[in-house]
Amino acid sequence: MSSSRRRGNLYLIVILLIALLSMHILQVLSFLGVSRTGTTQELRISRMKPFSLVLLSTFPSTSFSNPIKHSSPFSPAADWQPAGATWYGSRNGSGSDGGACGYGDLVGKPPFSSMVTAGNPNLFLSGKGCGACYRVKCTNNSMCSGKSVVVTITDECPGGPCLKETIHFDLSGLAFGSLAVPGKADQLMGVGVLAVDYTR
Structure with a gap:
């Protein structure tokens, strides 16, 4: 060429x-x-x-056209709902030994580790609520830490103060005391019905 x-x-x-x-x-x-x-x-x-x-x-x-949506394992703060709380059993115990859900002495062992609660009928749901976990905290009392604790429904609270509110947790002594600031658990446990917030 x-x-x-x-x-x-x-x-x-x-x-x-x-x-x-x-x-x-x-x-x-x-x-x-x-x-x-x-x-x-x-x-x-x-x-x-x-x-x-x-x-x-x-x-x-x-991936810009399909952004990843991150979810939280717990509900956002806007989903916290008011409830009432009392405690039963020994001060550092699991409430009752097993309760209406039939867990027996397992409530004092992992994964429960005594952080359990009895629920009023709207939580217990005729047994269908057994094993449900809730995050509970109190902020309306100077003895409250404001930090939440996770409790599991293992028992039913069918009467007394549990029926006076739409949602009521009858917490184990250990769970109730865990809502208090350090050194104030005994005093908090003497207030009677405690106003709390809860979420799933």
């Missing part, structure tokens, strides 16, 4: 590359909303899309 013919092919390739580049530039300007007016070029960018939307339109198959 002669040098002049090779030079001609090279020129053709360069022209094609310039044409492709020009087309690409025009596409970008069109995307940004560029228009021509009269004999001069006026750049008028109207309703320019945010950079994040440019990325989404450029890479539709990437």
Whole structure:
């Protein structure tokens, strides 16, 4: 092949590359909303899309179009609901030995570890509520730590103060005392019915 013919092919390739580049530039300007007016070029960018939307339109198959939703194992603070709480059994015990759910002495062993509660009928649900876990905290008393504890329904509280509220936890002594600031458990356990907040 002669040098002049090779030079001609090279020129053709360069022209094609310039044409492709020009087309690409025009596409970008069109995307940004560029228009021509009269004999001069006026750049008028109207309703320019945010950079994040440019990325989404450029890479539709990437993870940007399907953001990952993270969930919390516990309900957000807005889902805390009011309830009442008392305690029964020994001060550092598991309430009753097993209770209406039939767990027996397992309530004092892991994973329960005496952090259990009897529930009023709206929690016990004729036995269907057995094993349900709730997060309970108290904040309306100066002896409350404000920190929540997790308790499991292992028993039923069918009468007394448990029926005076829509939701009532009759906590084990250990669980109730765990709601108090250090050194104030005995005093908190003497208040009677304690106002608490709970969530699943």
